[in-house]
Amino acid sequence: MYNPSKVSGAIAEFHSDLTAIRRDIHSNPEHAYKETRTAAIVAERLTAYGVDEVHTGIGGTGVVGVIRGARGHGVGTRNVGLRADMDCLAMSEETRLPYASKNQGYMHACGHDGHTTMLLGAARFLAKSRDFSGTVYTVFQPAEEGLAGAKAMMDDGLFTRFPIDVFYGLHNAPWVPLGSMAVRVGAMMAAADRIEITIEGKGGHGGMPQFVSDPILAAAHVITAIQSIASRNADPADSVVVSICAMEAGVMNTYNVVPREVKMVGTVRTYRKEAQAMVIEKLKLIVENTAAAFGSTGRVNFIEGYPATINHKREAELAAEVGRSVFGPENVITEIFPNTGGEDFSYFLEAVPGAYIWVGQQCEGNFPIHHPKYDFDDRIIPNGAGLLAAIAQHELQG
Template identity: 45%
Template sequence: MPVKNRFAELQAEITAWRRDLHENPELLFDTHRTSGVVADKLRAFGCDEVVEGIGRTGVVGVIKGKTQSSGKVIGLRADMDALPITENTGVEYASKTPGAMHACGHDGHTAMLLGAAKYLSETRNFDGTVVVIFQPAEEGGGGGKVMCDDGMMDRWGIQEVYGMHNWPGQPLGSFAIRPGAFFAATDVFEVTIEGRGGHAAKPHETIDPTVTSATIVTALQSIASRNADPVSQIVVSITSFVTSSQAFNVIPARVTLRGTVRTLSAENRDLAEERISQLCTGIASAYNCSAKVDYTRNYPVMVNHDEQTAFAAEVAREVSGDCADAPLIMGGEDFAFMLEERPGAYILVGNGDTAMVHSPEYNFNDEAIPAGCSWWAGLAERRMPAA
């Protein structure tokens, strides 16, 4: 099953959809235009059911095969939201929305799944039901969890679920996947260190939270180097250091630190949260300051299920001739919530030699469309072969 000829025929049309979405990016749950475009196209394709408003602005389409004797139902998910980044690609279809752009390729993901939905609605060459899932708010809003919390999996009886992401630097149209932990848990924390401010010429009359905070920043790196197993993966990064005074001659009374933690196991996630609290409060106390730690668990580790991963790789090899072993990725992905609800797998499709995602110069490569659409369609036809 190489790239399907139908997707070569549809590539120009799907590309036009993708570029329209690229021109009109929307953030988080505010995907009203995008969701409307998706729903209208699914209805035009002849989907058996189209429901809007799942997970606030998510869209679900149902496509029944020629027969349903297998009783199988698989979900195929694409994300729709953009990022709060100012575009710097120079393409003629660049974002028309100030301060927002499709810098992660969700426009491409949505367009490819729409292409697959059109094909599957035309052919219906499978025995079972395909549920196409278009999700808002992957970029920090947890839209996948919100759709699950809305009862999506049970409402449509979804038994397995599959997702895909483009990947710059990977050969165009190729695939890569791995079983087990794949994308990291993405937690955030904020630490407020309180001291006593004063004149910088008289530090002995102050309790300096700046020195305290600098010590904390350094000490937090010991979590990865001295607390976690050296062969495990854990990242603790301070990304913001803000004092309550910006004057050159004033020692501030307060410092706020913000950061992120990336882990690939529940054990390291617990370890990081515990040690951040211990180090911050302990060091602050030693320097006569106080520390308040707010730790928030965001996306969990995204874990591919073994059997579904092997199947997804098999379909990928049929499309492109190969499926590589993907690396561990310390970025987050809220498809993790769907994989906690149902067995499934997440795969990478190569975007070629392009700027990395989340860059102002990034752009989805439209030449990846036939491979991505073929993989989506192949999942349905191979998992639920026509009776």
């Protein structure tokens, strides 16, 4: 019988190997759909660890390692998916670490180097122990940062080629204490959508306003009015964010010309489809009618991004239960607010049940994700890898 508290101990025996892999990937970050070197390392390591099959080139650079249980697999058994993301961000590193990025303008500032390494650790353990019935699919995806690598793998037949019944993934969390993990039932991350607003008026002389339809005045009212969506239309117990993040109007060294047009872009964050639909409807009403009231024409273009990451009840509770053995009963946080960031693991959770977990790395002197001085904390590798492996074993006890 497996013992989850011993899994991370077993993985800790190859902690130094895993740390070397993590730092090598960190030095050589690769951006969305260009993770060829990283994918090659993953495929090479999986083969060396003795997994049954390694499949590459799924959804671009995605890799799947297949590990079958020694206690039977195939018909009548279950299949667990474990996921890591491999891509970096297009930003410059300022850590001055000995293993800092060698690719100018690219950096592992979200810790995906660590996620890839932890899943390799889990694969190494599972391929050796095989103390389960069923199959574990270790899924290494491209392009999590904004370019939907998870969806690309699905569109390339991930679930038909690998019949995953239940899916788990994790992310390092500099907002959760080191040595702890957090998981909750329901929303973990928000839907992250983009909005583009255009207000078209009639430009003209800034000193003769009676002859123009001022789109800047209309835009000012639109910006103010759309904040009423979160404060007056959303249920106060729900969370809705509408942010205008950039605008373009007129020419800075021309002080006396009212422009013809104002453009704005921003983001909308919601946790529920109903809230998202409400925001789309209210935005359209406010932009079109407010602009019209000022003699301009307003248009909104709503571009859906990643859906909200919604944990399934059974799987979130199972992850917490296994986590109590791995991290210690007092180190599993289930009372935590969801986060308004986006995450494309959400596509997997819309397709099959599963859970997304935060592994804490908050401590003195540590930087947030997407910061030029951020670094993944190698100390969390054994517990993160151990958690994934132990969850798979727990699911596949037959």
